[in-house]
Amino acid sequence: xxxxxxxxxxxxxxxxxxxxxxxxxxxxxxxxxxxxxxxxxxxxxxxxxxxxxxxxxxxxxxxxxxxxxxxxxxxxxxxxxxxxxxxxxxxxxxxxxxxxxxxxxxxxxxxxxxxxxxxxxxxxxxxxxxxxxxxxxxxxxxxxxxxxxxxxxxxxxxxxxxxxxxxxxxxxxxxxxxxxxxxxxxxxxxxxxxxxxxxxxxxxxxxxxxxxxxxxxxxxxx
Numbered sequence: 001x002x003x004x005x006x007x008x009x010x011x012x013x014x015x016x017x018x019x020x021x022x023x024x025x026x027x028x029x030x031x032x033x034x035x036x037x038x039x040x041x042x043x044x045x046x047x048x049x050x051x052x053x054x055x056x057x058x059x060x061x062x063x064x065x066x067x068x069x070x071x072x073x074x075x076x077x078x079x080x081x082x083x084x085x086x087x088x089x090x091x092x093x094x095x096x097x098x099x100x101x102x103x104x105x106x107x108x109x110x111x112x113x114x115x116x117x118x119x120x121x122x123x124x125x126x127x128x129x130x131x132x133x134x135x136x137x138x139x140x141x142x143x144x145x146x147x148x149x150x151x152x153x154x155x156x157x158x159x160x161x162x163x164x165x166x167x168x169x170x171x172x173x174x175x176x177x178x179x180x181x182x183x184x185x186x187x188x189x190x191x192x193x194x195x196x197x198x199x200x201x202x203x204x205x206x207x208x209x210x211x212x213x214x215x216x217x218x219x220x221x222x
C-alpha cells in the first residue's frame with residue numbers, strides 16, 4: 001500500500017492516513033474496553049455509552065462508504081493527477097519513489113498515469129533521449145524502453161496500431177482502480193463482516209442492559 005501511495009504524489013497524505021487509522025484503532029480499543037467494563041460491572045451507563053459509540057462508528061463507516069462510492073470519479077482523477085505529478089517531476093529524482101513506480105507499473109501491467117504519453121514531458125524522457133522507463137515494457141530488460149530518436153507520441157501511435165505491443169498501453173490509474181473493482185466482492189464481504197460484528201455488539205449490549213434493569217427492578221420490588 002505504501003508503494004502505491006508513494007506513486008500518487010506527496011507521501012504526507014499517506015502518513016496522515018496512517019495516523020488516522022492508528023487513532024481509529026485506539027478509539028475502537030477504548031470502545032471495546034468500555035463494553036467489557038460495562039458487562040463486568042453490570043453498569044447500564046457504560047453499556048449505553050458502548051451502544052452509542054458503536055452506533056456512531058457504524059454510521060461513520062456507512063457514510064464514508066457512500067461518500068467514496070459517489071465520489072469515485074473524483075478520487076480516480078485525484079490519484080491520476082498525483083501520478084502525473086510524480087512522473088513529471090519526482091520520478092528519477094527520488095530513488096524510493098522511482099522503485100515504487102517501477103514496481104507498480106510491472107505489477108499492474110501499466111505505463112504512465114493515463115497512458116505512456118504521460119512520459120513525453122517528464123524529466124526522465126528529457127534526460128534519456130525520449131525514452132520510456134524499462135518498467136513500461138511487457139518484458140522488462142535493461143534499456144528496453146529506449147526508442148532512439150523517435151518521439152514518444154509517434155512511437156506510441158505506432159504501437160497502438162499493432163495487434164501486440166512491447167509496451168504496456170494501459171494507464172496505471174485505470175489499472176489500479178480496475179484491480180480495486182475486481183476485489184469489490186472481497187472488500188464488501190469484509191465490510192459486511194465487520195458491520196455484523198458491530199451490530200451483534202449493539203444487540204448484546206441492549207439485551208444485557210435490559211437484563212440488568214429487570215434485575216434491579218426485581219430487587220426494588222422485593
